[in-house]
Amino acid sequence: xxxxxxxxxxxxxxxxxxxxxxxxxxxxxxxxxxxxxxxxxxxxxxxxxxxxxxxxxxxxxxxxxxxxxxxxxxxxxxxxxxxxxxxxxxxxxxxxxxxxxxxxxxxxxxxxxxxxxxxxxxxxxxxxxxxxxxxxxxxxxxxxxxxxxxxxxxxxxxxxxxxxxxxxxxxxxxxxxxxxxxxxxxxxxxxxxxxxxxxxxxxxxxxxxxxxxxxxxxxxxxxxxxxxxxxxxxxxxxxxxxxxxxxxxxxxxxxxxxxxxxxxxxxxxxxxxxxxxxxxxxxxxxxxxxxxxxxxxxxxxxxxxxxxxxxxxxxxxx
Amino acid sequence: xxxxxxxxxxxxxxxxxxxxxxxxxxxxxxxxxxxxxxxxxxxxxxxxxxxxxxxxxxxxxxxxxxxxxxxxxxxxxxxxxxxxxxxxxxxxxxxxxxxxxxxxxxxxxxxxxxxxxxxxxxxxxxxxxxxxxxxxxxxxxxxxxxxxxxxxxxxxxxxxxxxxxxxxxxxxxxxxxxxxxxxxxxxxxxxxxxxxxxxxxxxxxxxxxxxxxxxxxxxxxxxxxxxxxxxxxxxxxxxxxxxxxxxxxxxxxxxxxxxxxxxxxxxxxxxxxxxxxxxxxxxxxxxxxxxxxxxxxxxxxxxxxxxxxxxxxxxxxx
Numbered sequence: 001x002x003x004x005x006x007x008x009x010x011x012x013x014x015x016x017x018x019x020x021x022x023x024x025x026x027x028x029x030x031x032x033x034x035x036x037x038x039x040x041x042x043x044x045x046x047x048x049x050x051x052x053x054x055x056x057x058x059x060x061x062x063x064x065x066x067x068x069x070x071x072x073x074x075x076x077x078x079x080x081x082x083x084x085x086x087x088x089x090x091x092x093x094x095x096x097x098x099x100x101x102x103x104x105x106x107x108x109x110x111x112x113x114x115x116x117x118x119x120x121x122x123x124x125x126x127x128x129x130x131x132x133x134x135x136x137x138x139x140x141x142x143x144x145x146x147x148x149x150x151x152x153x154x155x156x157x158x159x160x161x162x163x164x165x166x167x168x169x170x171x172x173x174x175x176x177x178x179x180x181x182x183x184x185x186x187x188x189x190x191x192x193x194x195x196x197x198x199x200x201x202x203x204x205x206x207x208x209x210x211x212x213x214x215x216x217x218x219x220x221x222x223x224x225x226x227x228x229x230x231x232x233x234x235x236x237x238x239x240x241x242x243x244x245x246x247x248x249x250x251x252x253x254x255x256x257x258x259x260x261x262x263x264x265x266x267x268x269x270x271x272x273x274x275x276x277x278x279x280x281x282x283x284x285x286x287x288x289x290x291x292x293x294x295x296x297x298x299x300x301x302x303x304x305x306x307x308x309x310x311x312x313x314x315x316x317x318x
Numbered sequence: 319x320x321x322x323x324x325x326x327x328x329x330x331x332x333x334x335x336x337x338x339x340x341x342x343x344x345x346x347x348x349x350x351x352x353x354x355x356x357x358x359x360x361x362x363x364x365x366x367x368x369x370x371x372x373x374x375x376x377x378x379x380x381x382x383x384x385x386x387x388x389x390x391x392x393x394x395x396x397x398x399x400x401x402x403x404x405x406x407x408x409x410x411x412x413x414x415x416x417x418x419x420x421x422x423x424x425x426x427x428x429x430x431x432x433x434x435x436x437x438x439x440x441x442x443x444x445x446x447x448x449x450x451x452x453x454x455x456x457x458x459x460x461x462x463x464x465x466x467x468x469x470x471x472x473x474x475x476x477x478x479x480x481x482x483x484x485x486x487x488x489x490x491x492x493x494x495x496x497x498x499x500x501x502x503x504x505x506x507x508x509x510x511x512x513x514x515x516x517x518x519x520x521x522x523x524x525x526x527x528x529x530x531x532x533x534x535x536x537x538x539x540x541x542x543x544x545x546x547x548x549x550x551x552x553x554x555x556x557x558x559x560x561x562x563x564x565x566x567x568x569x570x571x572x573x574x575x576x577x578x579x580x581x582x583x584x585x586x587x588x589x590x591x592x593x594x595x596x597x598x599x600x601x602x603x604x605x606x607x608x609x610x611x612x613x614x615x616x617x618x619x620x621x622x623x624x625x626x627x628x629x630x631x632x633x634x635x636x
Contacts, residue, residue: 262613269601269609280598283587283611291587291611293601295580311633315626 043070046097047090048222050104052112057134060127063112063227064105064135068097073164075141075317076103076132078148078155080170081238082192084111084227090218091306099314103140105131107151109234111227117237121147121174121245125154132162141317143167146274146299147238150174150245156259165317166263170271170299172278173256173285175248181272201300203270208296211304219303256285263289264316266309268297290316361388364415365408366540368422370430375452378445381430381545382423382453386415391482393459393635394421394450396466396473398488399556400510402429402545408536409624417632421458423449425469427552429545435555439465439492439563443472450480459635461485464592464617465556468492468563474577483635484581488589488617490596491574491603493566499590519618521588526614529622537621574603581607582634584627586615608634 045051050067065085066074075096079087085104096102108127109117118124128151132140141164144152149171156163187196194216202212230238249255263286267279276293283291292312294301302309363369363385372379383403384392393414397405403422414420426445427435436442446469450458459482462470467489474481505514512534520530548556567573581604585597594611601609610630612619620627 269607276602277598280595280611283613284594288613289587290613291609293598293609295601295606295608308633312630315629 043067043097043101047088047093052085052225052227055131055134057130058127060108060113060115060130062105062108062131062134064103064131066101066103067093068102069099070101072100073139073141073317074101074103074137075143076105076128076137078107078128078142078144078151079104079110080146080148081242082230082235083145083148084230086222086227087219089215089303089306090221091215092302092310095306095310096313100141100317103135106227107131109231109237111230111234117231117234119237119240119244121150121154121241122158124151124241125158128152128155129159129162132159137162139164141165141167143169143313144171145169145302146171147242150242153256153259156261157255160258160260163261166259166261167266167313167316168263168279168282169266169302170268170274170279171282172274173253173282174245175252176246176278176281177275178246179273179275184273200273201298202304203268203296203298205296208298208304211297212300215300215303215306253281253285256282257287259286260288262316264313265289265291266302266312267293268299268301268304269293269295270297271299271301273299361385361419365406365411370403370543370545373449373452375448376445378426378431378433378448380423380426380449380452382421382449384419384421385411386420387417388419390418391457391459391635392419392421392455393461394423394446394455396425396446396460396462396469397422397428398464398466399560400548400553401463401466402548404540404545405537407533407621407624408539409533410620410628413624413628414631418459418635421453424545425449427549427555429548429552435549435552437555437558437562439468439559440472440476442469442559443476446470446473447477447480450477455480457482459483459485461487461631462489463487463620464489465560468560471574471577474579475573478576478578481579484577484579485584485631485634486581486597486600487584487620488586488592488597489600490592491571491600492563493570494564494596494599495593496564497591497593502591518591519616520622521586521614521616523614526616526622529615530618533618533621533624571599571603574600575605577604578606580634582631583607583609584620584630585611586617586619586622587611587613588615589617589619591617 045067050065052063052065054061054063077088084106088104093102106113107124108115139162142152149168152166152168156166183199187199198209198212202208265279265283267276269276279291283289294305297304368383368385370381370383372381395406402424406422411420424431425442426433457480460470467486470484470486474484501517505517516527516530520526583597583601585594587594597609601607612623615622
């Protein structure tokens, strides 16, 4: 990366560690970059090298990382229970970054982001909207995984103008079907080990477990500037938000009709945490939604089949 | 098309209208064609121009059409209730033909094929296997639609060595969920009009109905050498076979575990004939299966989104 490029990048998004208000940010990223030589800069940062940056909105100092191509609709990723920016798969984020800006962030109270984690999905969605607006984005594509997929739904329902397309992975609607697997509670207690993770996120087959270990290696390839673990407050609040999300409100699934964006719903065929039928139900009730279920896989099917998932997601997004 | 090409093509598969035993056929089509200049012939026939040919197997004279690239795993298509070779979408068949041989046929008793249509799906599957073996194919990819998807399942379960990959569109497992839509019986009576077809195969939305009319135009683009309509015997036998297929035998869905081939299951999110939940159930019980459900579409989602379906099917097949 040349110094000029770094300078341009910092000019766009502020120095790592600095806080910046939305008013200091440039024109919306969806603008055609060919008319703006600065925005057309080739960004060479990757999942591993992109520095953690900060931006303040509504009293929260949001940690985020941005990398990838500097034109096209940015893709904002929303993470699972207890997850941070470091829990994404570099094979997927760097894959997306080849043809669009990729933005990872920690929501309010999570890891390197300041504030308290709220106890409802809707409040998490509002924090996410604060963050997206602070970046000066007029519209973004959103990929939400698990709890992040619930936040993405709330975000899209309450801020439809901010969302171009939506990808919901390993997640469920409000009032969805809870897990029936007694092993989930057992593997969710305390500090998460690799064994717990492989149980919760992958299928029991040798192939799926092996793919899980390969992902585990990939996700630990970032060694510097990594996120601290989530606090007890975050974990407790996220659990409360999920418990609340499982409650049916009004007519079951009716609110999904208000998600009018093209939506891609993805899951493995054996999700022990958020049963796969929830993905089917999402696709039955979000009007313009496409469903893809992968074989012999669990909650993190996109981490098991990163290349296939990328192929499908790109067809959907482009 | 040059005369030499026509001659070579005829040498491979026999003159249109002639009958040929399997023993007269060349080496399996899966063989690397580069070692066989004759098999490497560029075939320029299309869905509209491919002549109807005939081949005899086990006392049935099967009508079929073959076009497309002359190397790679051939794709054999199995058609829906009352459908003939003319009921496929040229946008799909010609799309597949760009990179593989495409083989349409009428099963026993159907339209231009001789014999009686049997009254069970298994017997239909056996006839299909006779046809595939008669062509000298050592293995094929199979795309079955609706009733043809049931035949494809029976074919794969009883002749696993003949099937490389399986695509099941708008179909269901044995013992599946029957239609709950009272309009289906009403629109299935007597001669099928365009209105009936649009009700049964597409969703009620303006976009889906419009896509249905566009398909209707495409599917009528073949004007010469077209198939006669199915006989009353075929329709009666196919209905009996479908009624039998709806009956649960032994442990429900257990037989699907014996389909070990990679399988792609596809449907629209509003299939009024074979409810979409059947596709979900197929994907839950066929071990190596991927499910794709398209938005705002019905039984013939692949005819509604031919380009998207082709993209997904090619990723799956290749």
